[in-house]
Amino acid sequence: MRGGVFEQISRRLQEILRRLTGKGKLTAADVDQAVRQVRLALLEADVHYRVVKEFCARLRERAVGAEVMESLTPGQQVVKLVHEELRDLLGQRSSELQLEGDPAVLLVVGLYGAGKTTTAAKLGRWLASKGRRPLLVAADLHRPAAPEQLMRMAEQAQVPCFYQPGIADPVALVRKAASTAREQGRDVLVVDTAGRFQVEEELMRELTRLADETEPSERLLVLDVMTGQEAVAVAQGFHQQLGLTGLILTKLDGDARGGAALSVRAVTGCPIKFVGTGERVDALEVFHPDRMASRILGMGDVLTLIERATRAVDETKAREWEKKLRRDTFDLEDFLEQLKRVREMGPLDELVSMLPGWGRRAVAGLQVDERELVKVEAIINSMTREERRDPDIIDGSRRRRIAAGSGTRVSDVNRVLRQFREFKRLFRQLEEGGKRLQRRFFPLV
Amino acid sequence: MPRNPWKEAMERARHFLRSQFASLPGRAVGREMWEQLEEVLVRSDVGVAVATELVERVRSEAMRRGARDLPQLLQLLREEVAACLGPAQQTLRLPRDELAVVMLVGVNGSGKTTTLAKLAHRLQKQGRRVLLAAADTFRAAAAEQLGVWARRLGTEMVTGMPGGDPAAVAFDAVAAARARGYHCVLVDTAGRLHTRHNLMEELRKIERVLGRAQAGCPQEVLLVIDATTGQNAVRQAVEFSRAVRVTGCCLAKMDGTAKGGVVLSVTRETGLPVKLVGIGQGLDDLIDFDARAFAEALIDTHQP
The missing domain is CATH 3.40.50.300 (P-loop containing nucleotide triphosphate hydrolases)
Structure with missing residues (x-):
């Protein structure tokens, strides 16, 4: 699998900057060359033309300034500059949701197919996980079966959803939802609206009326991260007519270079509040400009990784596993559960790419194959409870049965058993050699 | 003039759009003009590589034909774009004699x-x-x-x-x-x-x-x-x-x-x-x- 959001920018910049970082002294030509490459990388990443122009002008100005030229490591100073400029472009820090009103109203708007309905359900789930009591509102009354979609996703998110088939006016629908929310002690309305182009006057009027009447504390534009140069016109159009308070980027689990993120933030001044990272209803993350800028420059995204891990595996579970491993009672059932938790964290290669020093290119060679995991799961699932608890009893005929049951070959079963033994052995070694390993890798600590 | 559905579709959005060429100088061909042609393409998501190539081609065509002003260059650019996409113009092929x-x-x-x-x-x-x-x-x-x-x-x-x-x-x-x-x-x-x-x-x-x-x-x-x-x-x-x-x-x-x-x-x-x-x-x-x-x-x- 190739790609990853921002990966291309990141790779290009890393190449350019690697050349620069080795240099003891920068000439004007060096700076010129670097800026030209940065410009090309940003344009190819769909950053808006005008934004690129300004970015490069600023970069050039600062790169020929005293802070770089008089530094002992001018190349690294330029890296720092690009990082700073990118981070500034993405917004200074992550931005909280404003939840004011009884109930607070969040309006979710955007183009056709941007991912509004999915995002609305994800927002509901996110709010619930933060202890709020959200109510989703199916106010997309244009697209066929849009309310049905939101209601299904609400079920997945375990958040209630309001919809009343008889009401054809979104304003009336949201009003009714608000009174229902008050009756039921719900404190946030997440309103899913119909998709529209920013130039469709009638539909935009519907939206401005909805905003005027319901006084939302957030007016969130959902934007597909694959959007090209038009992202700016779209964001400006919605912003001028509606007064946006924030942006949500969707489909970041693909390989779009994501320049739209840079541009819309720059032209609207609205913070990017969340990013959607998958189809699952919990695949929504708070946007961290600093982390994203680091990711662009290949510094990895360890913080996001840790966050995901803690979400998938709670601490007690982790301690239980550790204890079992130590006492050597960790069996295939635990192994299977661990695999499931890891898969919940997201696609494997995406996880690996968040580690510092692991560009997507490195991962491509590694071939982290999701199907392998599915196979392992199927094999363990085809074992009896006794076999999972005590793999040593799995003889030839049991292996044949397990292979047949899981639709795999005996050699696959053998491999899983071997991997499991290896895993346990490795853990014991780490335990025993813990002190020695630590000395070797952290000699200064 | 044959019906151009794209233009019709865009008429609806027209007053939101400023012409891409409002700021273009009407004077003779120069470096700035080539850059602006490229910008027009890039801003329509054409992509830098293809945009550069197209502008390059317009440039040599302009020399060959002695095109001097903006309208002529734009016409050349249109022709290049159409030529580039010509082979891409195909219709659906669905059989009538089977499903x-x-x-x-x-x-x-x-x-x-x-x-x-x-x-x-x-x-x-x-x-x-x-x-x-x-x-x-x-x-x-x-x-x-x-x-x-x-x-x-x-x-x-x-x-x-x-x-x-x-x-x-x-x-x-x-x-x-x-x-x-x-x-x-x-x-x-x-x-x-x-x-x-x-x-x-x-x-x-x-x-x-x-x-x-x-x-x-x-x-x-x-x-x-x-x-x-x-x-x-x-x-x-x-x-x-x-x-x-x-x-x-x-x-x-x-x-x-x-x-x-x-x-x-x-x-x-x-x-x-x-x-x-x-x-x-x-x-x-x-x-x-x-x-x-x-x-x-x-x-x-x-x-x-």
Whole structure:
């Protein structure tokens, strides 16, 4: 699998900057060359033309300034500059949701197919996980079966959803939802609206009326991260007519270079509040400009990784596993559960790419194959409870049965058993050699 | 003057757009002008590489023909764009003597279902009986969405259980179409990001099963591309083509302000033709791609 959001920018910049970082002294030509490459990388990443122009002008100005030229490591100073400029472009820090009103109203708007309905359900789930009591509102009354979609996703998110088939006016629908929310002690309305182009006057009027009447504390534009140069016109159009308070980027689990993120933030001044990272209803993350800028420059995204891990595996579970491993009672059932938790964290290669020093290119060679995991799961699932608890009893005929049951070959079963033994052995070694390993890798600590 | 649907579609959005050339100097050809031509292309998502190449070609043509002013250069640019897309102009090829099967694929939210409805309408107008297959068993209420269209179109739809095997739905649809005397089956598939290996495998399976249901099917596999998409559309085209035998693209949502310039890069990188264009939300708003009309709309000199 190739790609990853921002990966291309990141790779290009890393190449350019690697050349620069080795240099003891920068000439004007060096700076010129670097800026030209940065410009090309940003344009190819769909950053808006005008934004690129300004970015490069600023970069050039600062790169020929005293802070770089008089530094002992001018190349690294330029890296720092690009990082700073990118981070500034993405917004200074992550931005909280404003939840004011009884109930607070969040309006979710955007183009056709941007991912509004999915995002609305994800927002509901996110709010619930933060202890709020959200109510989703199916106010997309244009697209066929849009309310049905939101209601299904609400079920997945375990958040209630309001919809009343008889009401054809979104304003009336949201009003009714608000009174229902008050009756039921719900404190946030997440309103899913119909998709529209920013130039469709009638539909935009519907939206401005909805905003005027319901006084939302957030007016969130959902934007597909694959959007090209038009992202700016779209964001400006919605912003001028509606007064946006924030942006949500969707489909970041693909390989779009994501320049739209840079541009819309720059032209609207609205913070990017969340990013959607998958189809699952919990695949929504708070946007961290600093982390994203680091990711662009290949510094990895360890913080996001840790966050995901803690979400998938709670601490007690982790301690239980550790204890079992130590006492050597960790069996295939635990192994299977661990695999499931890891898969919940997201696609494997995406996880690996968040580690510092692991560009997507490195991962491509590694071939982290999701199907392998599915196979392992199927094999363990085809074992009896006794076999999972005590793999040593799995003889030839049991292996044949397990292979047949899981639709795999005996050699696959053998491999899983071997991997499991290896895993346990490795853990014991780490335990025993813990002190020695630590000395070797952290000699200064 | 023949009807130019793109221009018509964009008339609606006109007063929001400032002409791209309002700021262009009317004076003689210079470095600044070439840069601005490139900018116009890049801002329509044409992509830097193709834009540079096109401008280069206009440059040498201008020298050869002695073109001096902006209108002449723009005309040259239009010609180059049209020439570049000319081979990409192809129509749908659906048999009349056997069951025709069309499969629509694309990333999430690109506009597959709506395009499918319009395509069904278009085929119905040609006197064909069209059956819809809701092989998006993943997205919540996708089948319901297609079902609404089936009712509006006055036709039937074959569907499966939510979360069921989409290939089975496709297979059943072909069998049903044969049994009930339909001429065409349009297969709607779940949106998927081209980076998801297992989902691309699933697509491959649907295609394979369709071929087993009837030899030579599907005759057309259309990749639906959102016109607002930037350079990622190229990756989409490459990866979807790698998974299944894509026979052409459909450029959806051309009725917004996006100009869809990325198809220039798509056709250059993959050789895929652009067969259809969605220019509005009515059932009739799906038309054949026309390279010349596209070039006209891409390099539009209309002054507001």
